Amino acid sequence: MIRLLFCLLLVQCAYAQQNSDSGYKKPLQDVLVDIQNRFGIKIRYTDAEVAGRYVTYADWRYRPDAETTLEKVLAPLDLKVRKEKEKQYRLTTFEYYRWPVAEGWAELDRIAAQYHNEQEWEARKALLKPCILQALQLSPLPAKPASAPIITPVRKFDGYTVRNIAIEILPGVYVNGSLYAPAGSKGRIPVILNPDGHWKDQRYRPDCQYRCAALARMGAMAFSYDLFAWGESQLQFDEADHRRSLAMSIQVLGSIRILDYLLSLPDADTSRVGITGGSGAGSHTVLMTALDDRIKVSAPVVAISSYFYGGCPCESGMPVHGCGNRTDNVEIAAMAAPRPQLLVSDGGDWTDKMPEHDYPYLQKIYSYYDQFSKVSNVHLPAEGHDFGVNKRKAVYDFMAQYLKLNRNAADETKITIEQVVAMYVFGEKGEKLPPHAIHGFAQLEKLWNASH
Template identity: 60%
Template sequence: MKKYLLLMFALCAPLLLLAQQDADHQYRKSLKEVLDEIQQRFKVRVKYTDAQVKDKYVNYADWRFRNTAEETLANVLAPLDMKVNKEGPTTYKLKEFEYFRWAVQDGWKKLDSIAKQYHDKASFEERKAMLRPQLYKALNLSPLPPKPNSKPIITAKRIYDGYSVENIAIEILPGLYINGSLYKPLKIKGKIPVILSPDGHWPEQRYRADCQLRCATLARMGAIAYSYDLFAWGESLLQFKSDDHRTGMAQVIQTLGAIRILDYVLTLKETDPNRVGISGGSGGGSHTVLMAALDPRIKLSAPVVSVSSYFYGGCPCESGMPIHSCAGGTDNVEIAAMAAPNPQLLISDGKDWTAEMPQHDFPYLQKIYGYYGKADNVENVHLPKDGHDFGPSKRFPLYRFIAKHFNLNIKAIEGQNGGIDESKVTIEKAPQMYVFGEHGEKLPANAIKGLDQLQAEFNRITSQNSSK
């Protein structure tokens, strides 16, 4: 009897499976089965892992097939919040849906539709006046939380060839510190510029050599340079886990931190308030663009390998809060345009989302600056053979741009052949740049520990502010 039942099940199983393929069962198939069928039918390869397809199913699977592999893949994957990246003529790689990454043409069309809302300086100024308060609101920073009364924590000064370095921590909310390093020229006469240098998403945080080279070289030219950590990055990891960086709160705290850094540097007797700039790369470039749009105290900006109309920032610290939904929708290029007519340098390369900058996005920015009669104030250095970094090919034009607009001594960093010479910069070991000690032993007793505690404190302060 048992053998008979097994035989009957084996014979009927195909019919049972066939019966599942009807409208009553939504023509449902596993994602793995559908992908395998796509590969066979269209003679393509779709690379995926078992974990990516596990427990995922496609409703009306057969009805989603179209004439090409790409149309079919889009139909199949969109309801699952997945997509493919094309790696070759017939090779695709399965990925989670990336809300922040658009097709180039889609990004351009979006920017064109945004740009139809203004046609001269007056209409663009109206747009800026609408956007700025909405950006603050989207970041939950309207009104701004009150500043703690504490003084910055500053370490001993180290003296090098033409510049000094001291580490600094600023309390931006009760128990929340933003850490950085302050580079100054050894000889200061009168008021001098200050350049904020937010970190990007590269290994070794602000301790890496290229970050130190940049800030020390700016100091040797005659500017103050302030290098600081991203949220849950660098020394901020004494208070938070690295996973906390990939939250919308990261964008909020990084914005508030930069505002409080500006508050501080503008109290320094040597700071010239008319020459305040900001320059960061990658995620630090997105932060640069946002800060230049939000805070009119910033008079010069230089986002590096970051700005694009078809890329909104792959980390929540860049796009985790709904800033791009403001005023009916905006993007990072329009936000960059909000810096007009202040000098702005955009550095792009050929191997990331800035590869098409000269084709569409930069001409848009030139047009906006032209409304002010300042088209020459916006520049693009495009490096088609370069990749995503902040190497010498990016740093050197940055130095010259800042020197030109902030009247710095470029000859102080030039070699005998007229090229940029960074060889006089001393690269410090990471522990030398810590504010709170090599093991975090100097972290203040009131320091917040963890995202939950931060969120609770932020909500408490926000609630108090809104009730005033």
């Protein structure tokens, strides 16, 4: 009798919870267990990821297949699953910046349907550019500090030199980098910006040193620099600040200030200016080229696709993609036309399908100017998300062609990989940071708001 009463109580409790008065509310963990059992799949998650989460109208979200059911169940919670292998999934958070490929392609097709020739495309660019600057809160630009750059003594190597430079971009805010230059050069030489991407060890990485030193040996001054709250910038800001939306604006302002300085040098050739960066710095490369006409050639590496908007708020945190009734990174890349552009893609990340849809779109835009050949794509289907030697070789070839550099001088065996401490501007422990340098994001926000 007691057992029967207990069973009736369980039924009553279940009934009390599962009706329209309670929104058919169920704990997320219970729903996931049921979905696994019903469809014969495995979903990996931690207790913390599901604790305290509930699904309303849970039973009404079920569909005949597992993936559609999971989409309907998880979307209201800003969750999704990532398929790891057949019948196995991993619970993860919703990624606003990563779209299904078909949706990304359809969106680019929608965008492209707005123009069909050079005149219509130029009108579209004229709409996008000022809107993007406004979205970044960079119209007008904040006042430029009057301070001179801080420059360390030159270091001499085989065919090139290096010196570290810090540029004050806002009062008390510095962007830091290393300027690689050809040894014994005469006359005016090209300028190549090299913002650093989202890889471990920042601009101190060997692949970054190889690239910038090789470009210098080829005959250009190559400036390798940190993104905001990245690398030596972390003397002033926490790494977590890099993932704040304002980082996107500070990075653009930093690159503009760097270019101001480099193009003021007596040996800078203002008609031969390039930029290249990988991953998040590839997104930044595209954005800078769209906004700054001083940049004549660009080479974004493992960065751009119509179904990926940039996985860091420093790439997509400010509302630039809302401009012109929405845009995407491929259309922003097209704003470089007809200036030469190389896109390097691979088979191991979100650039895996570049040759299939996005690259033909860019070719079409360049064809409006009868400059079809000035956009190129080097696709490396067997490689992954890095700035490895084959990516660097593609960049060397491209920069040599359009900036009139000596490609044969890009011999990486003659390059010295420096210790990290040698590349600091402000000393091993930041002891040389100017006294008026600000510290912390709260101070930066106050300064930024005052400058607008």
